[in-house]
Amino acid sequence: MPTLICDCNQTMPLQPRAIGEALHEDLTLHSTLCRREAGAFQKAIQSGDDVVVACTQEKRLFAELATQTEGAVSAIRFVNIRETGGWSRDAAKAGPKLAALLAAAHLPEPEPVPTVTYKSAGRLLIVGRLDEAERAADLLGEGLDVTIFSLGGQGAQERRYPVLGGTAPRLTGWLGAFEFSWSNDNPIDLDLCTRCNACVAACPEGAIGLDYQIDGSRCTAHRDCVKVCQVAGAIDFERAPRSQREPFDLVLDLGATPLIDLHAPPQGYFRGTEPATLIRLRDGVGEFEKPKFFVYKQKLCAHSRNEQVGCNACIDVCSAQAVSSDKARQQIQVNPHLCVGCGACTTVCPTGALTYAYPRAGEQGLKLKTLLSTYAGAGGRDAVLLLHSQERGRALVEQLGRAAQLKLKKVQGVPANVIPVALWHTASTGLDLWLSALAFGASQVAVLTTDEEAPAYLAGLQAQMAVAQALLSGLGYGGIHLRLLRANTPEALDAALQAAAAAPAQGPRVPARFAVAQEKRSTLDLALDHLVAQAPGQPAEQIALPAGPAGLGAPFGTLEIDKNACTLCLSCVSACPASALQDNPQLPQLRFIEKNCVQCGLCASTCPEQAITLRPRLLLTPQRKEARVLNEAQPYACIRCGKPFGTLKAVEAMVGRLSGHAMFQGAAQDRLRMCGDCRVIDLHTAQNETRITDL
Structure with missing residues (x-):
């Protein structure tokens, strides 16, 4: 796979020989690959091999050039080495990092995942004051079938759009499948109303506005409006309120109170009339697909057993309300149309019943291992993995790189030992991948969050980092290994990165070589086994772990049994989703395998005697994997x-x-x-x- 590197008009001190040795490839350094040296790019894409281009600035230009190049059959992959390291105060030392980023770009594309389909015919509902709603509809132009739900205000006399009115509006659904319901309790039938304004002029109390809704608090039943509307017959005070509902594909909500007040609203729901919003509405007609971000294995789920609820972590953390409890089937349900792919539910899941699929854990693990092994092989030390979102996080990293190159605001840029890694969402990685990265040789894992993350995501990340840090400190590894960075400006990000880069943490002497498994518990076991084997000194027999907030506790631990209260009814055994609790067919015994315990709490909530207490910890002796008797009786x-x-x-x-x-x-x-x-x-x-x- 050919690699094309460019120092962007000699603004980056690249070392092609050192980078090429790390990639096992002879590299030619270009300075104007997108201009005078474009022929090298054209020749490479005629080879038939995938081509890696170390430039994202001119990605669009390269794509256009490829369409104009005869015989161009190669797939092109773009990677940013400029803002992520080449434009930094210590760019001369960034060679190992740049080699690592290029090596990761050579990895195979992730395997395809199932998709979720949306179909929109362009039926748009605009909710708001008539005047504002009509202006927004006019700005949207043709191509959308607009209906307005009036929240008051004065509309145009010309009826350009259907208008609905009433009270108690409610909205559910997603792009192509919204359902809007309301109570039609207005005596004026807006379909029959001709907007002649006779009722407005006739009403002695001024109870009728130009939105053609009657204010019941002001109306004293003169019924002058009914008399002047006899021909049209649009006003009927005897009409009983009716519950109405209509389907829509898109919704523009201009009301003061959102109809859907979620951190991650569903696809197709918009607020405000900013140009970007209107463009997205215009483009919201057709058939669309997105990845199905998750895989659910019900048999591993610790949510509910025997009509008892144990773990609600995924439900509580979801900012899109895509995860709900199916009490009839004693499991969770994930609505793929509402899921936005944050992955928070998969990282807080203690059993691995929910796993992230875009990309899969194995593919993400291979990428982290490739980055770290290439970085170390090229002579890099004390690697800090910077996990950031592919939107605001990526933009902030790039802003920092540009500010450093221009020597603005005295920022240093991305340090040479900080390796940025873009994720679909920062909540999509957790304890299993973080510990794996540290086992692979990372000194630290830093997660960059901006104002786009929901508070529940931050709580989940902090709880998991507390567990991971307790594990590492308990094993004797010195320093801070996990960092949750909060930044919305290049200056704040620069300060956080400089602090992290200057405080390396202790890691294993020998990097791990295991492959990250799709099963979360398997990966955790592999990472822990390596970190324990490489631990400096002799760790204690057990490490106490923080319990964490509700639903976000440690995924390891033991159980304490009140033997005076326990009757060995063994209801806890049937409730345990991980086979951590077992009976003995030969004797009245309650046995426990600590390695299997996920601390979900189902056993405690099931126990009729309330005899079970959870105690989070990591046991380091061989007994962790052996069955031991918690209680027995004559x-x-x-x-x-x-x-x-x-x-x-x-x-x-x-x-x-x-x-x-x-x-x-x-x-x-x-x-x-x-x-x-x-x-x-x-x-x-x-x-x-x-x-x-x-x-």
Whole structure:
């Protein structure tokens, strides 16, 4: 795969030989690849091999040039080495980082994922004051079928658009499938109204405005309006309020209170009349596809078992309300049309029931390993992975690079050991990938957030970082390994990056070589095993972990059993989604495999005796992977056949609770002390004896 690098008119101190050695490729340095040396680009794209172009500034120009080049058959990949490192105060030391970015660009494209389809015919609902709504409709031009829901105001006398009116407007749905409902309690039928204004002039209280809605608080029932509207027949005070609903494809909400007040509103819902918004509305007609960002495995889900709710982490963190509880099926549901692909639900999921698919964890892990191994192979040290969003985060990084090149505001630019990595969303990576990156050789993982992230995302990131840092500190690795950076200006980002770059954290002596698995728990085990094996010194037998806020606790831990309260009913065993709790078919025992426990809390919420307490920790001894007995009891032998069928404590507790009940006296009470088989036999025998006596 040919690589084309350009120092952008000699504004970057690139070292083609060193970069080429890291890529195992002979590189030619260009200075005006997009101008005088464009022939080198044209020759490369005629080779048939994929071509990596180290320039995003002129991406559009290169794409146009490719269409004009005869025999151009190569796919082109673009990577930014200018703002991410070449334009920095320490650009001369950025060679290993630039080699790493170019190596990652050589990786195969991620495998395709299933898609979600939207179909829009252009039925647009504008909600707002009549005058504002009509102006917005006029700006949108032709191509959209506009309907207005009036929130008051004075509209034009010429009826250019259908107008709806009423109270209690409500909106649900997404692009191509919105449902708008309201209560039509206005005595004036807007479909019949001719806007002659006779009712407005006739109303003595001034209760009728030019939106042709009647203000009930001012109307005193003179009904002069009804008299002047006899011909059109548009006014009827006897008409009962009707619930109305209509489908729409797009919604422009100009009301003071949003109809959908979410951090991540659904596709097709817009607010405001900024030019960018109007352009997106005009383009909202047709058939569209987006990736299905997640994969859900119900059998791993810790949300609900046996009508008990355990984990709500994915529901609580979703800023689009795409995740909900399906109580009938005791599982969650994810609406792919509402999902915006932030991935927060997948990173807070303790079991891996929800996994991110765009890209998949294995593909993301391969990219991180390639970046870090190439960086280290080229002589780089103390790598800081900077994870940022592909929109505002990327723009902020590029602004910082340009400011450094122009020597504006005394910023330094992206440090030589900071490797930017663009993500679809910053919440799409979590504990498993962060620990894997540190095992692969990163000194730190920094996540850049701007004002585009929802508060729930930040809470989720902070909780996971607290767990990861506790693990690393407990293993003896010095320094701060996880950083949540908050920045909205180049100056703030520069200060945060300079602080991180100047404070390297201790990592494993030997980088890991494992492949990131799609299964979250498998990846966590691989990363932890390597970090434990490479830990400096001798760590303690266990590491205490922060419990975190509700739904965002540590994914590892043990259980404490109140043996005085526990009756070994084993309801917790059937509730456990991870097979961490197990029974013993031979003896009345409750056994526990700590490695499997995800601290979801289903066992605690299921326990009728409230005898279970969760304690987050990481056990480092071999017992973590072994079954151990949490509680056991003396078996109770059937009073008829002598076979053990329960525990002495449980049977005595049952008999004690039912001893005062009229239905459990005498022989009926004795049956409580029998196994299931003997209980049936004894009951059948008693019934036969009763029949014989009756005869």
